[in-house]
Amino acid sequence: xxxxxxxxxxxxxxxxxxxxxxxxxxxxxxxxxxxxxxxxxxxxxxxxxxxxxxxxxxxxxxxxxxxxxxxxxxxxxxxxxxxxxxxxxxxxxxxxxxxxxxxxxxxxxxxxxxxxxxxxxxxxxxxxxxxxxxxxxxxxxxxxxxxxxxxxxxxxxxxxxxxxxxxxxxxxxxxxxxxxxxxxxxxxxxxxxxxxxxxxx
Ligand code: GAR
Numbered sequence: 001x002x003x004x005x006x007x008x009x010x011x012x013x014x015x016x017x018x019x020x021x022x023x024x025x026x027x028x029x030x031x032x033x034x035x036x037x038x039x040x041x042x043x044x045x046x047x048x049x050x051x052x053x054x055x056x057x058x059x060x061x062x063x064x065x066x067x068x069x070x071x072x073x074x075x076x077x078x079x080x081x082x083x084x085x086x087x088x089x090x091x092x093x094x095x096x097x098x099x100x101x102x103x104x105x106x107x108x109x110x111x112x113x114x115x116x117x118x119x120x121x122x123x124x125x126x127x128x129x130x131x132x133x134x135x136x137x138x139x140x141x142x143x144x145x146x147x148x149x150x151x152x153x154x155x156x157x158x159x160x161x162x163x164x165x166x167x168x169x170x171x172x173x174x175x176x177x178x179x180x181x182x183x184x185x186x187x188x189x190x191x192x193x194x195x196x197x198x199x200x201x
Contacts, residue, residue, distance in 0.1 A: 001186040002032040004081040006089035011043025013087035013178055018050045020179040029186050032079040037091055069097035083185055095142045103192055105140040108178050110170045112152055117145035122167045133157050135173045137181045148197045151181050
């Protein structure tokens, strides 16, 4: 299976997918391309180091967000990708892109959705004062972090946590969960019915 990883930032999830999937020839999962909307994203360096093609597609070069998404869709098709994996990609897709790739886009989010959607999940978690948080992997739909949930893992929130300490604890779980989900997807063991996802063991 070929995947595209979209990342806007440092790319620790990308690095983990390179190590656990791309370079493990037994997995048969290839990261065909890494796409970023930010030219300075460290994720691009990680891709370069691993010999994976990188594409920079910046929203400011397009008339509107639909055209921007179309440019991404074109690359996805050029690289003949089966699954679009968002790993710290901080832009929202417009409905036509979601429709075009329905049930073929997954995202990882640093909270237990539906709690704390959006771009500041870890800060919002701490501000609210919940005692348990975690990570969610979900299909992307037209909403903001509202798509069908594939898998979740919980982490405790400790007194005295700040954004960095809590995010680090969440990322340990992200790095376990995301490769597991992608492997299951490749094995066609993830079944989606309306808003419910069943994963075959
Ligand atoms: C991850 O923690 C991911 O859950 C989060 O961005 C981080 C990227 O880390 N995504 C979102 O907040 C999406 N709303 P990374 O660049 O080290 O992989």
